[in-house]
Structure formats: structure tokens, C-alpha cells
Amino acid sequence: MESECHRKIVKTGWRQSVMGSPLVMDPNSICRRSKPSGGANNELCQTQPEIIQEVAKGARLGMRECQHQFRHHRWNCTGHGKNLGKILQQDIRETAFVNGIMAAGVLHAVTRACSQGDLLQCGCxxxxxxxxxxxxxxxxxxxxxxxxxxxxxxxxDVDFGYKISRQFLDTRKRKGLSDIRSLIDLHNNEAGRL
Structure with missing residues (x-):
């Protein structure tokens, strides 16, 4: 059973465009939210929906791991709607961890799909x-x-997983590189992918 956290994350940057509400449970939601920004993500939605499926799996994997890692803490990576969104918009270590673990989850899911032959765009x-x-x-x-x-x-094919993770998670942040928050989020995403 999936938690309320998965269905209700509302956050700025990529999470709003990629995840929104409901969280990446529905790959169609990812694509609907990426249409206004256009670009490579929108093109992937149109031409390679199987990659979007793996991005969704990776986001769910990241949230499950976050809940596991924080299971004995006061905040355990769960929340309800706007409350969770408010938490994740703050400059706190939990936000840094969520950014990193989500980037790692997407990289892992896409790489695994490549290794299993589920994606034709990559492979051995x-x-x-x-x-x-x-x-x-x-x-x-x-x-x-x-x-x-x-x-x-x-x-x-970790390189392909890395590329897709960067494409989906870092795109909006790179546009505002002068913003210190964007730089921190990019750093945390990269730390998760290492």
C-alpha cells in the first residue's frame, strides 16, 4: 500500500513539474506537467513513454527508501499534502536527503530497466x-x-540512468543557476547519484 506521501507531494522545481499530485504514481501526470515547459522531457513523454514509467518507479523507490531511513525519526518522510510540501520547501537537511534519494532512485530504476532489457534505448x-x-x-x-x-x-548502463536522472531532476534548476537554493538542490541531486 502506498503512503499518502506518494500521492500528495507538492514542491517547487522538478517535483512540481514531474511529480505534483499525485506523486509520480501515474506517468501520464508527469507528462501532463512537463508539457508547459516543453523541451526534452516533453519529447520523451511523446516518443519514449517507457522511460517515464521507469522515472515513476524510481521516484517511488526513492520515497520508500526515505521512509525506511527516517523510520525512527520524528519526521519519517511522510506527510499530508500541503504540510509535506511546506517541509520540502525549507532549507533543511531532510529536504537535502529527499533530493538526493529521489535522484538515486530514478538513476537506479532506469539503470536496472536497461540491464533487464526493458528499455530499447540502452542496454549492455x-x-x-x-x-x-x-x-x-x-x-x-x-x-x-x-x-x-x-x-x-x-x-x-549507469551512464544512461545518470543522464535520464539529470534530465528529469535538474532541468528546471539549471535555468536559475544564480539562485543559491537551485545550486544546493543540484548539489544534493548529484550527491544522490554518486
């Missing part, structure tokens, strides 16, 4: 030699040699 990461590392595929971990072990041969 080739080795530095230009192909899959055949030696690594043929040489299993010595500790596992007695067991049945098979290399899948596909690396995580």
Missing part, C-alpha cells in the same frame, strides 16, 4: 576494448568454479 555496456569482455565471460570467480556459474555478459 561494452568493455573498453569495444565489445563484451570475453575473458571475463570465460573466467568465473575461482570461489564459484565448483558450482554451476554462468556469466550473463551484460554490464549496467
Amino acid at each position: 555496456v561494452p568493455s573498453s576494448s569495444g565489445g563484451l569482455n570475453e575473458q571475463a565471460m570465460l573466467t568465473p570467480n575461482p570461489a564459484l568454479q565448483d558450482q554451476h556459474w554462468e556469466w550473463g555478459g551484460c554490464g549496467d
